[in-house]
Amino acid sequence: MKYQNIIDNMTLKEKAAFLSGKSEWQTRDFPRLDIPAIFCSDGPNGVRKQAGAGDHLGINPAVPATCFPTAAAMANSWDEELEQRVGVALGEESMEEDVNVLLGPGLNIKRNPLCGRNFEYFSEDPYLSGKMAAAFIRGVQSTGAAACAKHFAVNSQELRRMAMNAVVDERTLREIYLTGFEIAIKEGGAKTVMSSYNEVNGVYANENEHLLKDILRDEWGFDAFKQQLVVAGGFVFAPVPGDHVVDGRRDDQAATGGVGAIEKYLVVDPLVVAGGGVRHINEPAPLEAPLHGGAANTVSFG
Secondary structure, eight states, rough: TTTTTHHHTTHHHHHHHHHSSSSSSSOOOOOOGTTTTOOOOOOOSSBBBBBSOOOOOOSSSBBBOOOOOOOOHHHOOOOOTHHHHHHHHHHHHHOOOOOOEEEEOOOOOOOOOTTTGGGOOOOOOHHHHHHHHHHHHHHTTTTTTTEEEEEETOOOSTTTTTOOOOOOHHHHIIIIIIIHHHHHHTTTTTTTEEOOOSSSEEGGGGGHHIIIIIIIIIIIOOOOOEEEOOOBTOOOOOOOOOOOTTTTTOOOOOOOOOGGOOOOOOOOOTTEEOOOOTTTSSSSOOSOOOOSSSSHTTTOOO
16 A cells, blocks of 8 residues: 555554644644645635634634635536636635645535525535536646535534434435535545535444445545544544644643544545644653544544
8 A cells, every 4th residue: 555654654652643633724744754734724715724723613813815705606607617717716825825725615415495504505406516516626726725525425404413314315315415526526536525524324424434435435436535524522523633742741732622522634545644643742652641532433444
């Protein structure tokens, strides 16, 4: 495997540390192994890079950026070329702000008019959603930044989205909920995919072998990053730090959230973590407490 040599040179603690982020929006860097941190930023219609300390609610101020029309508005144009131009502009702003991964487009299906993020999604039509998403992705990635197709899959409501179970038969799943993602990946060449927060037929999307392995990898041939949200104590979100080791000590101030802390990891090929590590030290000292949340749910994935 391409990254087997890196894995062979990692300690067990380094592998475990990879399962949590370096900061709210960054994966861990690993200088000893020449692995840099990957900086991720929202969002689908504007680069929301926070200027100071990061927080997943967007309370702290962000660096000024262009606010483009939302996906819902762009889809009304039916203009793939225009959407690609928007993607180019977003990609250029991402690169200007040293953002490696722009967390968009969002292409969930509008199944309920009360869904709080419908404005971020293109359409109730999976074909239109996929075509517009693919154009967006091509534009962003033409600049050197990576786009992220989200939320994979069947994330159709915001109410209890981290606990709800979307029950759907196979034909409906493929014809309505997966078609847009398939187009975005095959025609857009998305480098990253973000899993959804909910269960799909009783299995959380980030652990769903049918979605992530059978369909995404084996059928669609997706072999770039798989950007995945890890279930941690029933609560999931973007790369909030887990336990950090700083100068040989656990950094409690960096470890925000306790047992329900939010963690995220990136996987390459399917077993290797793409970015991360233990910051400020070459060889990690023993952690004084176990890593928060879903480590047990993730180390065997692949």
